[in-house]
Amino acid sequence: EVQLVQSGAEVKKPGESLKISCKGSGYSFTSYWIGWVRQMPGKGPEWMGIIYPGDSETKYSPSFQGQVTISADKSINTAYLQWSRLKASDIAMYYCARHRGDGYNPFDYWGQGTLVTVSS
């Protein structure tokens, strides 16, 4: 069974750094792109970027380029999303999801989400 399990909710202060994780199981982790999606309160999903754990190639949305870093450690089947300096505007639910990789690239499996709260 394919599963993506994300790290738990985080409460941080503005300016702090943060790294959240997404551990894949039940499939060949290095053979599928993993993406990150932001969903701000009451809003639709926003595609942030993707990583191919096999070689760590990454692609970012221009809206998120330079604002976050996506990485992966294929030895432990885990992808990461990190911030160097959080802002109040980063408050959101963040999901990881697997790109099916069939050309149409839907996100076919999703993590349960990680809620990030930023407050002074």
Add this chain to the structure above:
Amino acid sequence: DIQMTQSPSSLSASVGDRVTITCRASQSIRNFLNWYQQKPGKAPKFLIYAASSLQSGVPSRFNGSGSGTDFTLTISSLQPEDFATYYCQQTYSSPPYTFGQGTKLEI
């Protein structure tokens, strides 16, 4: 970036109704269009890919159609578990693979 616009933003319906949600792309995306369902407090669930192909396990009352810039998601006979928010997403060409803003289906 390709912009995706859904209409309506919200829709009231009853069990047994037939409903249609529309998604329009800012340029042609051929049939690189996916649909998701999201319930409160849950991750989105993948329903349809390639505009009209149902993901395994998705009930046949869900139907997707369209190509180019205009797409629809139709639910033929609403069931209680279908009340949720629906999102389209384009995956044409290169990223970012943008989502629509959503359509909330309410009783």
